[in-house]
Amino acid sequence: MLLEFVQWIQLTGFFTALRGSAYVYPIVLSLHMVGIALFGGMILITDLRLLGWGMRKRSIAEVVNQFRVPKRWGLLLTVTCGFLMFGSKAEEYYYNAFFRTKLILLALVLVAELVFYRGVYANPAALDQAPSVPGNAKLAAALSLLLWTSIACCGRGIGYIEPPLDKIHARIHVIYDAALTVPRGLYIQKGQDHQDVSANQRHSGRAE
Amino acid sequence: MFLQINAIADVLNSSEWLFPIAECFHIAAFAWSIGLIAAVDYRLLGFGIEHSTPSEVLRDTAPWTLLGLAVVLLSGPLLFLSDARMYLHNPSFVFKMYALAAAILFNYTIHRQVAKSDSSSQAVRMVTAIVSLALWISVVFGGLFIAFA
Numbered sequence: 556m557l558l559e560f561v562q563w564i565q566l567t568g569f570f571t572a573l574r575g576s577a578y579v580y581p582i583v584l585s586l587h588m589v590g591i592a593l594f595g596g597m598i599l600i601t602d603l604r605l606l607g608w609g610m611r612k613r614s615i616a617e618v619v620n621q622f623r624v625p626k627r628w629g630l631l632l633t634v635t636c637g638f639l640m641f642g643s644k645a646e647e648y649y650y651n652a653f654f655r656t657k658l659i660l661l662a663l664v665l666v667a668e669l670v671f672y673r674g675v676y677a678n679p680a681a682l683d684q685a686p687s688v689p690g691n692a693k694l695a696a697a698l699s700l701l702l703w704t705s706i707a708c709c710g711r712g713i714g715y716i717e718p719p720l721d722k723i724h725a726r727i728h729v730i731y732d733a734a735l736t737v738p739r740g741l742y743i744q745k746g747q748d749h750q751d752v753s754a755n756q757r758h759s760g761r762a763e
Numbered sequence: 764m765f766l767q768i769n770a771i772a773d774v775l776n777s778s779e780w781l782f783p784i785a786e787c788f789h790i791a792a793f794a795w796s797i798g799l800i801a802a803v804d805y806r807l808l809g810f811g812i813e814h815s816t817p818s819e820v821l822r823d824t825a826p827w828t829l830l831g832l833a834v835v836l837l838s839g840p841l842l843f844l845s846d847a848r849m850y851l852h853n854p855s856f857v858f859k860m861y862a863l864a865a866a867i868l869f870n871y872t873i874h875r876q877v878a879k880s881d882s883s884s885q886a887v888r889m890v891t892a893i894v895s896l897a898l899w900i901s902v903v904f905g906g907l908f909i910a911f912a
Contacts, residue, residue, distance in 0.1 A: 585907040588790075589900050595791075596798010603827065610823045617814055625805050629798075707794065708787040715783060 561645035573643040580643065587636035591707060594629030597622045598703055605675070605696035607688045615688070619679040650719050653712035660706045667702065671695040775845040782845055789838040793906075796831030797899045799824040800870060803878050807892035809885070817888070821878040832867075850909070859905025866898035 564570060573579055603609035604618040641648050648654045668676070675682065675692045682692050775781050806820045815823075843850050850856045877883050877891040 581908055581911040585904040588903045588907055591790075592794045592797035592899070592903060593801050594798070595794030596796075596801050599795050599798060599827070600802055600824065609827055612819070612823065613815060621810075622802070625802075625810065704791050707791055711783065711786055711790055 558646070558649060561649045564642050565645040567642075570642040570645070573639060580640065583636045583639050587633055587640065590629050590631075590633030590636060592629075594626060594633050595703065595707070597626035597629060598699060601626070602696040602700050605682075605688060605692045607693070614680075615682045615692075616679040619676065644718075646723055647718040648713070650722065651713050651716050653709045653716060657706055657709035657713070660702055660709060664699070664702050664706070667695065667698050769844055769847075771841060771844045772846070775841060782842070785838045785841045788834055789842060792831045792834035792838065793903070796828050796835060797903070799828040799831065800874075800895060800899060803874075804892035804895050807878060807888040809889075816881045817878040818881050821875070853909050855905050855908035855911070859902055859909065862898060862901040862905050866895075866902050869895060869898055 565574070573583075600610060601619055601622055604611075604613065604615055610618050641654075671691065671694075674689075675695045682689060775785065802824055803817060803821050806815065806817045843856075874891055874895050877887055
């Protein structure tokens with residue numbers, strides 16, 4: 556059912572057009588990276604402050620509260636671009652182990668946020684009143700650094716896994732990450748061949 | 764092309780994992796360093812930590828920015844040396860190098876001076892922040908487009 560859903564997403568007119576454009580995908584990917592830089596820096600500042608390693612002259616409340624808005628803008632840019640890339644090749648991402656790992660790690664970020672929200676993020680002023688930064692705040696910051704760094708690495712990993720061409724239905728027209736070992740032309744041709752083969756197999760399956 | 768044949772390329776190309784790992788360091792470190800420079804830019808534009816002056820944000824972030832840049836500038840040449848000929852003929856890579864040189868130069872001259880001087884006018888601050896953000900965003904775009912050129 557999930558597979559049918561991702562197939563439906565990538566076949567919508569909007570994402571079909573996105574996939575067909577030679578320039579939109581790399582631009583969206585670049586904006587995704589810009590978002591990561593803006594968002595990642597804000598995360599780093601907040602976490603360094605919570606760990607007590609940096610920005611020590613500022614109160615925790617100042618750092619956490621005042622980078623909240625720029626952090627959200629960075630996240631919004633990153634997530635929007637991420638969703639656009641996912642939608643345009645949803646079926647490929649569905650099969651990608653790094654993408655699946657990345658989603659699990661993102662879910663863990665959400666869990667961590669929920670766990671630590673009340674004790675750390677909702678009331679940073681209380682942390683300033685403690686003689687030293689409380690352990691749970693440090694744990695939250697360390698987990699945040701670890702999870703977000705892993706997420707970024709998994710994101711890069713996505714491009715290294717070849718899509719299972721015999722299973723992919725969407726025709727990838729022009730572009731593909733050159734970091735993949737499959738040369739562009741070969742990839743398109745192979746994709747078409749495989750589609751034909753799998754179509755034949757389906758037909759013969761029905762005939763039997 | 765002597766750069767093409769070197770021990771680093773042999774090592775990087777001999778393992779399936781070394782190049783991706785170097786890339787992960789490159790990506791994580793550029794996000795950190797550019798994000799921290801952006802924090803100063805945000806302050807110059809008038810948001811971010813409101814009770815701090817740009818010079819304070821600069822002083823607090825500068826060591827971490829430098830650390831991030833050091834990791835970026837160590838991992839970057841490793842990636843380059845893995846396939847030097849391809850990179851040198853890649854227009855996006857050449858663009859990225861010019862943008863990077865400009866961004867670093869700007870960051871440690873004008874940007875630094877404007878951020879350090881708490882008396883600079885708001886117009887000067889805004890132009891500096893916008894130029895800084897534009898330069899670093901160009902570097903990121905140049906890097907991404909290497910794979911698509």
